[in-house]
Amino acid sequence: MLPWLVVGLGNPGPTYAGHRHNVGFGVVEELASRTGARFSSARPIKAEVAESRLGPPGTADAPRLLLSKSRTYMNETGGPVSGLLRYHKITVDRLVVVHDELDIDPGQLRVKFGGGDNGHNGLRSIRASLGTGDYYRVRVGVGRPPGRQDPADYLLSNFAARDRESLAVEIVRAADAVESLVTAGLERTQSAFNS
Template sequence: MTYEGLIVGLGNPGTKYARTRHNFGFMLADHLLEHWAGQPGTACTARSGRLNAQLWDVSEDYGARRWIVAKPLTFMNLSGQVVGELSRKNEIPADRILVAHDELDLALGTVRLKFSGGLAGHNGLKSVAAHLGTRDFARIRLGIGRPEGSEAMADYVLRSFMPAEWEQVAQALGIARDAVLHYCSEGLTAATSRLHSR
């Protein structure tokens, strides 16, 4: 089967991490899958396999476009193992991969698309780049902001969103979902232009 590309949500497995900032990528993958499951002409089917990941086949527009959606279950710093293997097995080049991840350098509620460039110290992105052998893949960056005061960065990203933040989280997920849908139908350049002109 030929795929248009691979969409990856980054996060950590297990209920302990489900609502944490570092799992924003997982949250977006779930939001997308929920949307696709209810769309006419779209099929969203869980895939089985040997990989340590949750995988889905998504077929849009009555089969005109097909995507793999993945949530690696290897923990964040090993996410690239799954991405690299899916890329090789399905002959999906790095430039057809979109990775959703939390972003410290953007305020909570801010969503941005980006192709290639730096990894901003993000262990999930580092792992993906290492296993693909390139940084030339697309990212959808989900802002979480930086901690106030002296809180350690690792503690901050592994802490759940505060109750007062969930409205912004929900709004960001809606914006990001639409951006990914535009990416799937129109390509990265057009989707980036739409998103960044909001």
């Protein structure tokens, strides 16, 4: 059975690690930690990949997950995503992209299939590379910036210390949503997780 490709969006390197824009990286790292999977470099594709299985160890028919973090900046994410799909012969209907969402309040998430890019550079890059936006998305709410702060500056800033505990809870919830999407399907996952 073909694996699922789960892509967490973010920017590489320690400078960006705690930024709102890197929530997707946090979710795929959480998924990898659940099974002890380790990320390694897929050099020609400019991505880090970890292979994981859902379900009890040794279950032959447990769904396989390829977890990925791009080693390019957000606005160039499409190349690594399309490269991984091609290399592993995965169809776009088995792609899950996890990303931050300005239009969803912190502490909320939404799971959906397809849709627009809503100004998100990572999603725009993926659409440009794949020629479609028809893939699954797990959208983690980060909310709008306060006052007149530029949204780009807001996304490229760290979470406030008071928000880090709730962020950790949301990363776990988003990882649970990815697992549910793969094992239970879209409708049941939306019923359980969309807020």
